[in-house]
Amino acid sequence: MSIPVSPDAIFDGLRLSVNYSDKDMYLHELLSQVSQTKSLGWLQELRDRAAHWVSHETIPNSRNEEWRFTELASLRQTKFQLAQKQAIAHLPEEFTLPESAHTRLVFINGIYSADLSNISDLPAGVSLSNISQLPENELDELKQYLAQAEGNLEVFTALNTAGLNDLALVRVKPHVVVESPIHVLFISSMAETPTISQPRCLVIAEDGSQLSLVEEYANWDAPQVSYFTNSVTEIWIAKNAQVNHTRVVREGAESFHIGKTAVTQSRHSRYSCLAIAFGCQLSRHNLEIWQTGAQTETTLNGLTVIGSRQLADTHSTIALNHPHAVSRQLHKFIISDRAHGVFNGKILVPKAAQLTDASQLNRNLLLSPKARIDTKPQLEITADNVKCAHGATVSQLEDEEIFYLQARGIKADDARNLLVNAFAQEILHQIPFPSLRNNLIQRVRGNREQGTGRKRE
Amino acid sequence: MILENSQVILSVRDLTAEINGNPILQGVNLEVRLGEIHAIMGPNGSGKSTFSKVLAGHPAYTVTGGEVIFQGQNLLEIAAEERARAGIFLAFQYPLEIPGVSNLDFLRVAYNSRRQAQGLPELDAFDFDDLIEEKLDVVKMNPAFLSRSLNEGFSGGEKKRNEILQMALLEPKLAILDETDSGLDIDALRIIANGVNQLTNSENATIMITHYQRLLNYIVPDFVHVMSQGRIVTSSGKELALELEARGYDWLVEDAAVGVGV
Numbered sequence: 226m227s228i229p230v231s232p233d234a235i236f237d238g239l240r241l242s243v244n245y246s247d248k249d250m251y252l253h254e255l256l257s258q259v260s261q262t263k264s265l266g267w268l269q270e271l272r273d274r275a276a277h278w279v280s281h282e283t284i285p286n287s288r289n290e291e292w293r294f295t296e297l298a299s300l301r302q303t304k305f306q307l308a309q310k311q312a313i314a315h316l317p318e319e320f321t322l323p324e325s326a327h328t329r330l331v332f333i334n335g336i337y338s339a340d341l342s343n344i345s346d347l348p349a350g351v352s353l354s355n356i357s358q359l360p361e362n363e364l365d366e367l368k369q370y371l372a373q374a375e376g377n378l379e380v381f382t383a384l385n386t387a388g389l390n391d392l393a394l395v396r397v398k399p400h401v402v403v404e405s406p407i408h409v410l411f412i413s414s415m416a417e418t419p420t421i422s423q424p425r426c427l428v429i430a431e432d433g434s435q436l437s438l439v440e441e442y443a444n445w446d447a448p449q450v451s452y453f454t455n456s457v458t459e460i461w462i463a464k465n466a467q468v469n470h471t472r473v474v475r476e477g478a479e480s481f482h483i484g485k486t487a488v489t490q491s492r493h494s495r496y497s498c499l500a501i502a503f504g505c506q507l508s509r510h511n512l513e514i515w516q517t518g519a520q521t522e523t524t525l526n527g528l529t530v531i532g533s534r535q536l537a538d539t540h541s542t543i544a545l546n547h548p549h550a551v552s553r554q555l556h557k558f559i560i561s562d563r564a565h566g567v568f569n570g571k572i573l574v575p576k577a578a579q580l581t582d583a584s585q586l587n588r589n590l591l592l593s594p595k596a597r598i599d600t601k602p603q604l605e606i607t608a609d610n611v612k613c614a615h616g617a618t619v620s621q622l623e624d625e626e627i628f629y630l631q632a633r634g635i636k637a638d639d640a641r642n643l644l645v646n647a648f649a650q651e652i653l654h655q656i657p658f659p660s661l662r663n664n665l666i667q668r669v670r671g672n673r674e675q676g677t678g679r680k681r682e
Numbered sequence: 683m684i685l686e687n688s689q690v691i692l693s694v695r696d697l698t699a700e701i702n703g704n705p706i707l708q709g710v711n712l713e714v715r716l717g718e719i720h721a722i723m724g725p726n727g728s729g730k731s732t733f734s735k736v737l738a739g740h741p742a743y744t745v746t747g748g749e750v751i752f753q754g755q756n757l758l759e760i761a762a763e764e765r766a767r768a769g770i771f772l773a774f775q776y777p778l779e780i781p782g783v784s785n786l787d788f789l790r791v792a793y794n795s796r797r798q799a800q801g802l803p804e805l806d807a808f809d810f811d812d813l814i815e816e817k818l819d820v821v822k823m824n825p826a827f828l829s830r831s832l833n834e835g836f837s838g839g840e841k842k843r844n845e846i847l848q849m850a851l852l853e854p855k856l857a858i859l860d861e862t863d864s865g866l867d868i869d870a871l872r873i874i875a876n877g878v879n880q881l882t883n884s885e886n887a888t889i890m891i892t893h894y895q896r897l898l899n900y901i902v903p904d905f906v907h908v909m910s911q912g913r914i915v916t917s918s919g920k921e922l923a924l925e926l927e928a929r930g931y932d933w934l935v936e937d938a939a940v941g942v943g944v
Contacts, residue, residue: 624742629778631762632738632771633788633848634795640763643791647782647831 249283251301252380256280258307259388259423267365268356268389271372275386282380294567294599295509295538300481305453307388308334308420313412313445316341320443324658325408328353330393332411333445335422337391341410350401350434356392367394371427374459374487375515375544381483382511385423385457393426397434399463406437406471406658413476414445415452426458430466430494437469439661442484444477444504451506453481460486462494464518471656474502474510475668478533482508492518492547499655500527500556501665502537512541516578519547527556528652530669531564538567545578554585557652559645559669561592571603572613579608585615590648592622646670683884684904688715691887692737692856697748698912699736706732708912709748714856717884721898721923722891724909725931730891731775733909734860737889738772739765753855766792767799769855773845773862775891780832785844788832789814789851796852813851820850821877839870846877857881858889863897875900895927910935 256279264272284301285292311333321329330353331341337355344353356364372386393409411424430436442454454476462468468488476482482505488496502508514523529537543552558566568587589598602615622644630640649669656662692714699707706729714720724730736743737750739762750757757765780788793813794804805813818825821843833841842862849857859878863871878901882888890901898906898920906922907914908931916922916934926934 623778626778626780628738628740628742628762629774629780630788632766632774633792633852634763634766634799635791636763637761643783644780647780650782 252282252284252384253280255305255384255421256387258305258421259384261307262388262390264390267368272387272389275372275383275389278378279380279383279387282383284380291540291569294565295507295536297507299507300453303419303451303453303481305419305421306416308413308422308452309416310334310336311414313338313341313414319664320410320412322406322408322439322658323660325406325439328403328405329408329410330355330395332391332393332409332424333414334420335391335411335424337393348401348403348405350398351403351407351436352394352396353407354394356390356394359394367427370429370459370461372459374461374489374513376487376513376542379485379511381455382457382485382487385425385455385485388423389425391425393424395426395428395436395438397430397436399431400433401431402434403436406439408439408441411440411442411454411456412445413442413452413454413480415450415477417450419451419453421453421455424454424456426456428458428460428468430460430462430468432463433465434463435467437471437657439471439473439658441473441475442482443473443475444480449479450477451479451481452477454484456482456484458484458486460488460496462488462490462496464491465493466491467495468497469657470496470498471658471661472498472500472510473661473665474500474505474508476504476508478504478506478535480505483511484509485511485513487513487515489515489517490521490523493520494518495522497524498526499652500525500539501529501652501656502527502539503530503668505535505537507536509538509540512539514541514543514552516543516545516547516550520549521547521551523550523552525552525554525556526652526655528559528649528669529557529566530559530649531566532561533564534562535564536567537564538569540567540569540571542571542573543583544573545581545583546575547577548579548581550578550581550583552581552583552585555652556587557648558587558589558598559592559649560589560596560598563593563595564597566598566600568598568600568617569603570601570615572605572615574604574606574608574611574613576608579610581608581611581613583611583613587617588648589617589619590621590645591619592645642670683717683719685715685717685884688717688884690715691753693749693751694737695749697733697736697750698746699732699743700746701732701743705746706743706912707736710909710912710914712907712914714887714889716887718905719882719888719890719901719903721903721906721920722889722909722914723893723895723906723923723926725935726893728909729912730893730909731860732912734772734858734889734891737765737858738762738770763795766852767796771849771852771854771857773842773849773857773859775861775864777833777841777845779834779836781834783832784828785830785832786814786828789828789848792848793851817847817850820880821846822873823847838865839867842866842870842874843877846874846881850877850881853881854886856887856889858891860891861893862890863892863894871897872900895923898923908934
């Protein structure tokens, strides 16, 4: 049987397809920017597939549940060009970690800087490199990892893959324990006009290995210029391996940062993430844990400090699929002025994940009447023999607390700072490297004191 | 102790104060001399605790009239932290828990701010450790409490001990103990009272705010005042406390109401 097709229907179909193709010209423009570079062989095929997928997508808006509170209109108002290679002559102390003097990879605008990196004295079994340094056979070995984590079909992740030109590679051989933290530093150095850069990091911890990773995003100059960092880090933790991850975002005040951390955990593996974020006009961290074996341990802690009109969003997912997982999560926000925090903590506990022990807590300190937090725990549990707990608190500085400190001779402003720093301390004191810990404690303090300065005017 | 020709350290005249527009203190008069221990008693809601907070400079209360002179200085003109540095100490009825601030760090900051006000050099961490060890003995406190967060997870008794430890450290000129006995069992009460008794001397003065006479068995006051409806309605020696224990507050409160009427 044939169905007669009216000319009108054909016209509607045409109109639809026209709408479809120009549905997100903005994203197409971004895609064409990041696709300017070309790679060889399977890598370009990988990029092409991602680019093809992205070309049918749109930048999410607030009707998308995952982006309900994080409005990307301000991003769309800016036209970004692909960031170019830049040279920095010398890396000042505030950008380096003494503990990582010989285990440091530096990327400027997503492109490897051999001058600023230091991999001269790597321990045996540790490979730190970028794409162009890799011999072909080692590059081919990355096929099974690169852009293979679950959840890679997400618009910003795929956009990163579509433009994948360089990459920080951290690979640790079986049963190797790396003593020094590995510092992967992504610096944004801006041009006169807004630019986009797409840092990419791949970490492979093989069976029974152990490593500490410090992944840091910092800006170099002119923080008044708007720029967009769209980063993806994939971490593969093989059985019995352990990765301690510290992720620091301290980008410029006008920047946009959308970052993905995708962690795949095999059985008996341990992963801990300490995510510290401040700066950025708009920042989003998509933190995803994919469990592929039993008895994994996962610790996700974080601190976000924002003020003025900044927006910072942490979306975490712990996707369990095997028994006996233990997960602990504590994320804190300190929000002043008219800033806006978003926390969404998803934990998936299907039937296969019996005997899961998961807890999640989101604590928020609001320092001004206009400060805002949207917090949502999202536990989806179908297993029947599990222990899962979650909670969220919102508080402000209590006059009584300030008075108590004043009554012991501490000035009101100092008392406020002491209380805010104390709130941050619970997270910051977990940073295992003294130089980074002190650096970040100072930064949080500095941010805060600027805040009170503005308030007093 | 009552000393002859002792200097007046605190002079409160016709003090009135309110919170959120509600008058609480309605003309308090009190004179305290060096060496003296004063007890202020009274029924709930009489304004005792408010009085202690107003003296310490709590910003939620607005002073609407009267004056407070402390060692020749107009106390009402200076902020709470200045009062503390000048030698006023309020032991809180409900000491606050402050997670993330170590008790030891807090004590050192508080101590050094007092030293600074006295024109003395700050004490470094090592010297301070020695000093605090000595002071712990006053309240028989376990040193383990120093490394914990300020008052976090402390029992009621431990919090009060920590308050008196701060008093021992800061050596105030005028200590105001707000319901220090509340929530204490008899052993803790004895230890804390013993601590306070070690700290009182002819060079300082103490005001104890309390609802019950019990504390006064351990810290014997020189004067007992009764507060009602925001005023001190009667003052006497320590025997007044025993009479209050036996008769309650009603007879005084009724008298005061009649007094106001006339």
